[in-house]
Amino acid sequence: MADTNVAVKEKESIIRFGKKERKLLTDPLDSNNPITVQVLGICSALAVTTLVNKAFVMAIAVVFVCMFANLFTSLLRNNIPKQVRMIVQLVIIAFLVTVVELTLKAINYPIYKELSVFIGLIITNCIIMGRLEAFAMANDPWKSTLDGIGNGLGYGIILIIVAAIREVFGKGSFFGYKLIGNTDEFLLNLGSWYAPNNLMVLFPSAMFVIGVLIWIHRSWNKDLIDVS
């Protein structure tokens, strides 16, 4: 009797923040990063990283969708029949993405227009589906929520780094403010020698930037090197 009581108590205090939970949040930022290690969610990472504010909005949207999709799937995980689990997961994700899409349309229409189909494509963002399959179907709601936030943030960080590199070198600005290049407003006009490189705004440069990021990441974290 006493043992079962302890077990019940442990189950009640399941929402806690120990070492394991912290690991769920920090692992996706480094050794298990969705983009550079798991290779999930590349498509949107390439398309929305031309401007930092676009990447920022996208990162917030993905953190939101990933967190709640993990939470809901984890709550329903014992009631989903295995044969139709993909469709159930997709409906959950599609519902959340529709919420995000309509909210963004109402709050900030210009950004919504610029992101266009890529908000819709969060549905097929493999990070979300991948985390549902790999984590939320097998873990309790609290841990799944943390995992969702962690993976969303890991994705968002790479997105913002890539966008920062591409915007600074491609447009000579950061978050819409002119930094380098020929500017009239800029006080010292220090960077006037720099002509913005149009290639950085085009798709292939995102590939190069992410490729080099992977290179840097793997030379720094040697465990990740591909042995094959």
Next chain:
Amino acid sequence: MNSELLNIFIKSAFIENLALAYFLGMCSYLAVSKTVKTAFGLGLAVIFVLGITMPINWLISTFLLSESGLFGTDLTFLRLILFIAVIASMVQLVEMVVEKYSPSLYNSLGIFLPLITVNCAILGGSLFMVAKEYNFSESVAFGLGGGFGWFLAIIAIAAIREKIQYSNVPPALRGLGMAFILTGLMGMAFMSLMGIDPGAF
């Protein structure tokens, strides 16, 4: 009329290549392109699914969701959910049919068939089709052309990746990093096709 359909096919396969011009479907493109054989199977499956789902989604968006459709109201906010449901159920259906009638093809495709559901080239193709306001036959041509372009792209990168194993790549860049840089270079090559008039063919 027929030449117009051919134009759309060529345009969606080469000039507006889903993989190398829009960078859609990159996750499976990078993950499955280690050998030409598996890339071939996945490419064929993508052509098939794109060719089927595109006309079905066209029918749905024209006859169910638009204001002149069956319900008489604008239901476009349901578009994402319906499109993805169609794609998921089509993939499931294709999987069952192939398993029943051609076990050898089913075995060679293996896990890649269910993976197509989350290939953004499929959903992206459907969304582009709506944005470009194609009619029914044009949407079929767009689906087949887009699938064919994706098929060519994945075969090309798989062939390069098979050969590059013999080169001396820095250890940290091996595998994934190199695949990214190669895809970037291929994308630049494909950019030179942009601006070509498909009517010239």
